């Protein structure tokens with residue numbers, strides 16, 4: 070007797086006939102309407118009466134909305150594995166994660182050979198499947214560098230490029246029967262997909278035993294393999310299927326029928342009844358369901374110091390550990406490679422509090438992550454816990470009031486606001502997360518007109534170090550509200566922000582590429598023009614060192630925060646005179662187009678990035694000379710100068726914990742050589758006035774003083790002692806410790 074406790078899946082197995090080419094599509098749509106979970110098609114590419122299954126799958130994906138799709142099963146001998154991986158990933162991306170890969174090693178060998186395919190013995194068929202699974206998974210794995218290589222018995226792959234990565238973790242199900250293929254399945258695949266009509270009594274139990282044994286020998290938990298079954302209308306009854314579910318562990322039943330009436334009854338009557346009966350029986354038998362399953366191999370990768378088994382169930386269900394398939398995407402951030410022992414993904418403020426309480430009981434580092442684009446903030450670690458807020462990603466608009474989860478990106482916020490004619494300035498990159506930016510500042514493309522992002526935060530919901538969930542706004546916890554807007558990473562985990570958005574429609578987006586040979590003069594002219602320009606104009610200037618003897622270049626990205634193109638042209642034209650122009654263009658665009666999110670997965674890549682910054686009132690010649698030196702010498706091959714004045718400076722310096730309210734520019738740069746970079750920045754800082762925490766990797770205590778000059782740091786230290794006396798939040802310019810050392 071076996072019941073692996075999987076949730077039940079119900080599907081259809083349709084004939085891809087081409088006599089009436091739309092008929093299979095209509096049946097797929099009917100399957101979806103009938104409430105079924107999955108629609109599948111056989112794949113016999115040598116059969117002229119059939120549509121090509123891949124083409125049909127794509128068509129069906131585009132003609133349905135919810136239902137999952139799969140080949141049942143895809144013919145491996147006629148479909149080379151790298152291409153198959155790309156087709157599967159592409160369809161998964163296009164369908165929003167609805168594709169699963171049912172695979173078969175081949176049959177009808179004469180027909181396959183007639184089409185130019187190979188003839189394989191049973192042993193060769195197993196080898197080809199084993200090699201193909203590895204090749205497919207390697208092709209999907211964009212988290213690693215290098216190409217796809219295989220020197221197998223059946224496939225020689227010589228450095229094919231990896232990717233694309235599917236939208237979700239695509240399952241590989243095998244239509245297997247023989248013991249060798251079943252052993253392979255237990256070792257590597259995610260599901261067994263035989264047809265009941267091909268099985269003799271006892272075959273399911275025998276097959277399960279082989280799979281279970283092979284899975285255990287490979288360090289997997291047998292529950293990692295779903296048992297599925299193609300059935301016919303005659304056996305599609307609750308009485309017939311219940312014993313298969315409870316006794317043979319079958320958790321996916323796929324009805325082979327092209328009869329609309331049978332499909333409807335299957336989806337609307339039999340499937341719900343069977344689901345209910347299985348739930349009832351499992352409850353009575355105490356069968357565990359919905360558990361995250363990890364085999365010995367995955368468990369061996371757990372890190373010291375974390376009581377994994379003590380995780381509250383709600384957190385355990387979504388947590389990611391080093392042995393999980395989701396781990397490569399969860400471990401690192403945009404700037405940093407990481408190897409945390411546990412990534413917790415709470416979905417509510419209460420779960421965040423639970424996650425924090427759990428993390429505090431462990432003896433490992435803690436990182437808080439929203440969008441994973443931290444520069445100062447380290448939102449990953451080695452062997453510790455990450456509280457990842459990606460699931461808190463809602464954006465609710467009501468009038469100009471917007472409630473935003475920290476885990477979404479500013480690109481998505483812009484997309485949600487645009488239909489209401491609203492916008493919120495954030496930064497220059499749409500993938501940057503809400504949480505990190507809205508707790509530090511937000512110097513964006515609309516800043517001169519509308520100020521910093523934090524200037525429009527009207528309230529925050531925060532989980533404090535002691536687990537309390539509090540509101541911070543002008544009336545409730547006003548001191549916390551002050552600290553959160555500038556030094557938020559030190560004071561708690563913000564689980565929601567309330568923002569006051571402003572009306573913005575289309576904006577003018579201009580790009581100018583300059584020859585920056587005379588860097589210093591360019592900076593002076595650009596700086597003066599930007600300062601004098603109307604506030605609708607915000608410009609960011611990026612400087613690049615010249616390569617292989619060529620002149621350095623500068624790119625100005627300028628936004629005119631209005632759709633008045635005549636006024637924009639008047640304001641932009643002078644910028645064409647700051648240096649020789651190599652290219653220029655300007656477009657009228659909706660604001661979200663400027664910060665469009667790419668939602669790219671983070672795979673890290675930099676061990677320890679080097680980025681520093683400071684603020685300047687004017688781009689004066691002595692400052693410009695040092696900037697130009699850094700570019701010329703190659704110490705800072707990439708420099709960004711962001712306009713940070715205008716409306717930013719309308720706010721009193723004491724209103725938020727970002728006190729820099731008289732400067733007009735932020736200068737930041739990226740370095741490679743640690744010592745030279747530090748020397749360069751020590752020199753540069755003599756000409757600068759203050760620092761924006763979000764663009765800084767230098768953790769020396771002096772930088773805290775630059776970021777929080779005068780009374781700001783004193784007040785922050787007092788509040789840190791109240792809200793986070795044990796310095797739980799220490800991954801982003803920790804306030805208590807460095808200052809103690811400074812005064813010690």
Ligand SMILES: Cc1cc2nc3c(=O)[nH]c(=O)nc-3n(C[C@H](O)[C@H](O)[C@H](O)COP(=O)(O)OP(=O)(O)OC[C@H]3O[C@@H](n4cnc5c(N)ncnc54)[C@H](O)[C@@H]3O)c2cc1C
Nearest residue numbers: 439440441442443446448496497502504505512558563801
């Ligand atoms: C490519 C790129 C472009 C950028 N451009 C700009 C720009 O134009 N303007 C600008 O102002 N900034 C810009 N930034 C900097 C950006 O604002 C910060 O790096 C910010 O911290 C990123 O937020 P995140 O949520 O993605 O970061 P994460 O890596 O998720 O978090 C960084 C840190 O922020 C804190 N934090 C995150 N979420 C929360 C939360 N919910 N509650 C409390 N603390 C939290 C934590 O200390 C964490 O370590 C840019 C960064 C990158 C990488």
